[in-house]
Amino acid sequence: MSETVHSDPPRRLLGVLFLGTLLAALDIAVVGPALPALREAFGLTERAVAWTFTAFVLANLAGLPVMAALADRVGRRRVYLTDVALFAVGTLVVALAPSFGVLLVGRVIQGFGASGIFPVATAVIGDAYPPERRGRAVGMLGAVFGIAFLIGPAVGGVLLAVASWRWLFALSLPLALVVWVLSARTLPESRAPEPRPFDAAGIVTLTALLAALVVGLSGLDASSFTEALAESVVWGPLVLAAALVPVLVRVERRAEAPLLRPGLVSRRPVQAACALAVGAGIVEATFVLLSSYAVSAFGVEGSTASYLLLLLVAGVTVGAPVAGRLLDRVGARPVVTVATLLVAAGMGAVSLAPSLAIHLVGTVVLGLGLSGILGSSLAYILLAEAGADERAVAQGLSTIFLSIGQLVGAATLASLATSAATTVGGYRMGFGVIAVGAVALSALARWLLTPRAV
Structure with a gap:
């Protein structure tokens, strides 16, 4: 009871x-x-x-x-x-x-x-x-x-x-x-008076899918991309991950209480929120690897590199309340559009930065952009779309897709850093790809989000 x-x-x-x-x-x-x-x-x-x-x-x-x-x-x-x-x-x-x-x-x-x-x-x-x-x-x-x-x-x-x-x-x-x-x-x-059924098949399938995806992405080689895809340790897990996608869809459609509620995910604003969550998760993965990048690219001491993250966090801290107020005034679409473009600009600056000073400016811009995607915007969109009985499931979707982005981002960036001609070159390549992806995400969000629907 x-x-x-x-x-x-x-x-x-x-x-x-x-x-x-x-x-x-x-x-x-x-x-x-x-x-x-x-x-x-x-x-x-x-x-x-x-x-x-x-x-x-x-x-x-x-x-x-x-x-x-x-x-x-x-x-x-x-x-x-x-x-x-x-x-x-x-x-x-x-x-x-x-x-x-x-x-x-x-x-x-x-x-x-x-x-x-x-x-x-x-x-x-x-x-x-x-x-x-x-x-x-x-x-x-x-x-x-x-x-x-x-x-x-x-x-x-x-x-x-x-x-x-x-x-x-x-x-x-x-x-x-x-x-x-x-x-x-x-x-x-x-305890809950009426516990929801547990979607065991859904979580097993989703976990297996993500594990296969991460293993496959971890084997990518920036110096010989085509050859790497021909290796069974790369294409095998990636094929398995792709094969598990329709299995997951079928399992979730049959589940009494699915992790990924099909009726909710089919709505365009929810799809936009899920895409934004993946993007935010990928950017969060760069947070974890930025210290390693600063050590390799700028010769920063390991103990000092951790302090550099404070500027990025400052960008998130300053931007979050501003984004929250703007959501109520203008809606999610313009906030998300500007935020994703800021992420692209910040990640582009980090990718191309010739000096530590420019790198740090890029991390602040990156933090400002992420503050308009992560948290408030995702919650705003999902709460607007979810019914009273779907709110917990909707917020769970946000967590799942954030985790997917974190896993994909960490595996891909680490693979590029290891396999490129230089570690620094690999990181910069990865940051550049994320910058381009943020621009694409901005266009996707504008298409999926109606001007004032959310």
Whole structure:
């Protein structure tokens, strides 16, 4: 059974949920600064080290519906505590990893544990807060990700300057312990009165499709693209991914509660939001690899490179409230159009920058552009299109397609950086392709979005 909504929930409840979300968000924020150190410590290529990010995202995506279903059935408090404990176990494995293979196992455990922290926290708020106060509470949790990306690079820079990369991950362990203890004392037990059916076939098919796509893209070779496509380790997974697309469509059409609700995805504005989410995910993947690029292109120290991300985050921070206000005044179409063109300009500047100063200007423009795509615009479009019973599914679509973009972006950029004549040349090629893609996305969004429909 589900607990009654509290008219006056304790303030410490939101504080505990805030800390739990910060725990998961900080792990994402410190991965970028850690990559150059991991590459050096384990003697990895850019292609291999990118799996530090990819393994987490893939496990996180696979775990989202699993944790949501479990929370509805066995109770949100139990699942939340299990998720925090799983995340802590994965963190310990990563921090103590004697090899890169063991580190990836830890990243998978971390990703699977983190997959339920934010969704379960949101569900707890829905149980504990009256409708008129839920928006503000969920908004505070959403703001944690911005805070994490402000804190993460600074913490990463300090720790890498005085200690090893292991401390970047080990730092989460005390916070995980605090979150677990406070959650055990504070979180009320609740579950859905009528749990939704679990789309097991859908999540298995989607995960297999994305894993095959990532493996295929990871094998691309910028110096001999045609020859690389002829290799079975490349075309085999890509063909499998393509073959699984119609399988996924068929599975979702038959599912009682599909991950990708066909009736919702068939609407043009929703298709635009999904395309924007993929684009935003690809750009987010560049965040993770920008530190490695700065080290290779401009000779920046690994500990210093993490600080450079602060300017990009500043662009997102400044642009987000402006984009939110403009959405109410002019609608999504002009905001998205300008935002995607800013992403193209920023990524183009990063791709062609002859100096660190121009590179940094490009990252600020990139952040400003991303602020008009990620978060507010996606939520605005999906909330306008989704019915009351579709809102959770619609926001789930946003998460799924963001993850797809992150996986594709990380795998492709890492492959280009590894296989091009020079690492810097490979990165610049990848950034240039993303810039062109952002221009195409702008045209697509203008076609899919009506002037004031959303």
